[in-house]
Amino acid sequence: MEIFNFFPLRHHHMLQVSYALLIISCIPFAISDINDKHIVEDSREIIPFQKFGFLEDGHTLISIKDISWKSKAHKAQLNLNSMGFYIFKMSFLGPILKEAIRNKHSCVLSSKYVQVLSTFEKLTTNSSAYNVSTTVDEPDEYILSFVNCKADLFEVSMNVHTEMYNLKHGEKEFLSAGKTNLPILYFLLFLIYTSFFVIWVFTCIKQRPITEKIHTIMGALLLFKMLSMISAFEYYMYVRKTGTPHGWDIAFYVFGLFKSVLLFTVIVLIGTGWCFLKPHLQVREKKVLMVVMPLQVVENIAYVILREKGLTTKEWSFLCFTWKRTLLLVDVVCCCAIFFPIIWSMINLREASKTDGKAARNLEKLKLFKQFYMVLVGYLYFTRVAVPEINYRLNYRYEWVGNATEECVSLAFYVFIFYNFKPIERNPYLVIDEEEEKAAGQFLEDGTLI
Numbered sequence: 001m002e003i004f005n006f007f008p009l010r011h012h013h014m015l016q017v018s019y020a021l022l023i024i025s026c027i028p029f030a031i032s033d034i035n036d037k038h039i040v041e042d043s044r045e046i047i048p049f050q051k052f053g054f055l056e057d058g059h060t061l062i063s064i065k066d067i068s069w070k071s072k073a074h075k076a077q078l079n080l081n082s083m084g085f086y087i088f089k090m091s092f093l094g095p096i097l098k099e100a101i102r103n104k105h106s107c108v109l110s111s112k113y114v115q116v117l118s119t120f121e122k123l124t125t126n127s128s129a130y131n132v133s134t135t136v137d138e139p140d141e142y143i144l145s146f147v148n149c150k151a152d153l154f155e156v157s158m159n160v161h162t163e164m165y166n167l168k169h170g171e172k173e174f175l176s177a178g179k180t181n182l183p184i185l186y187f188l189l190f191l192i193y194t195s196f197f198v199i200w201v202f203t204c205i206k207q208r209p210i211t212e213k214i215h216t217i218m219g220a221l222l223l224f225k226m227l228s229m230i231s232a233f234e235y236y237m238y239v240r241k242t243g244t245p246h247g248w249d250i251a252f253y254v255f256g257l258f259k260s261v262l263l264f265t266v267i268v269l270i271g272t273g274w275c276f277l278k279p280h281l282q283v284r285e286k287k288v289l290m291v292v293m294p295l296q297v298v299e300n301i302a303y304v305i306l307r308e309k310g311l312t313t314k315e316w317s318f319l320c321f322t323w324k325r326t327l328l329l330v331d332v333v334c335c336c337a338i339f340f341p342i343i344w345s346m347i348n349l350r351e352a353s354k355t356d357g358k359a360a361r362n363l364e365k366l367k368l369f370k371q372f373y374m375v376l377v378g379y380l381y382f383t384r385v386a387v388p389e390i391n392y393r394l395n396y397r398y399e400w401v402g403n404a405t406e407e408c409v410s411l412a413f414y415v416f417i418f419y420n421f422k423p424i425e426r427n428p429y430l431v432i433d434e435e436e437e438k439a440a441g442q443f444l445e446d447g448t449l450i
């Protein structure tokens with residue numbers, strides 16, 4: 001049986017498996033666990049709907065209406081048992097794919113690794129709708145899918161309403177088991193960033209004579225980070241209780257966009273030394289900003305498309321391959337681009353220290369920029385490499401731990417930036433003795449900081 005027939009992979013079994021795993025890896029983007037999907041003349045063999053982590057009292061509800069199919073071959077005979085909905089454990093994905101490769105003509109509905117929820121055999125005469133409700137007996141992470149084992153002969157059209165939830169104290173929880181702690185996590189982060197923002201505003205007011213434009217932009221970054229945290233809290237809270245975000249997803253995406261753009265902008269501006277080392281940006285530094293800011297907009301658009309576009313759409317294979325690659329490429333370009341201003345500033349400080357006779361003062365600044373460079377490398381590596389690896393290895397019940405880890409690292413990065421580049425009065429008449437000046441100059445000549 002051909003599990004995913006978006007591309008002609010019939011004769012390349014390892015490519016089939018790899019492609020199927022890639023498609024499944026995109027499933028976590030579906031957050032809302034009440035879904036309404038309209039499928040029109042779809043000839044895919046497998047249509048994945050969503051992934052969900054069930055606890056001891058898990059339930060699945062499927063409502064199908066306006067079911068119809070169109071034959072692609074003259075006088076083709078349809079077996080209604082060859083079309084239906086099923087769920088299977090994520091851990092069984094490998095065995096299911098191996099079964100399909102060994103027996104290309106088998107139907108996944110006959111596999112021992114799946115739990116069949118319903119087939120079109122339940123359709124009665126002159127009926128094009130039915131409902132099915134199922135209790136999940138074994139707690140685990142499951143995938144809900146539809147299969148058309150006669151996809152080479154028939155195209156299917158239908159409207160599908162699905163609900164997946166756990167019962168806790170008699171109430172429905174529509175968030176997957178590993179995400180139930182996300183509302184409280186984001187609410188705590190909202191309180192932390194609100195306090196952070198208030199302290200920053202107070203500091204800027206207190207140091208108003210030496211507060212620069214960069215400090216105002218940093219304050220705006222904290223504001224949008226705070227708003228994105230409260231939006232995330234409301235988003236996951238509504239999904240947890242009702243299964244849909246009630247519009248909070250829009251606020252979540254908008255504030256997230258501004259937060260991402262401002263974060264990279266602040267990093268670039270600090271890296272250039274704007275307002276700290278010089279009052280104006282050079283042409284090459286402006287070009288970096290002109291590249292990074294639009295790319296951040298593109299990256300956030302790609303993120304929203306991947307998160308919101310359901311797996312049931314025919315274009316999902318295209319979206320998964322193109323937008324996910326776009327997301328990765330744009331992120332890599334942005335991460336590389338923001339290092340250039342920091343390196344330029346470090347080189348300029350090093351060269352200036354050799355000519356202006358202020359090696360010790362420039363050495364102090366150089367050390368700070370070196371620390372900023374190293375912390376930035378660690379932050380980007382951890383959030384782009386370590387966090388996905390942690391998420392991959394976590395049990396489905398502790399999926400929230402990955403989010404908490406990433407946010408804690410982000411908070412530490414924010415604290416470092418705002419503490420080290422806060423508006424403080426620096427003494428321009430710092431007295432340096434000859435031995436300190438000589439040691440600083442020698443340190444710079446050795447090039448150990450670059």
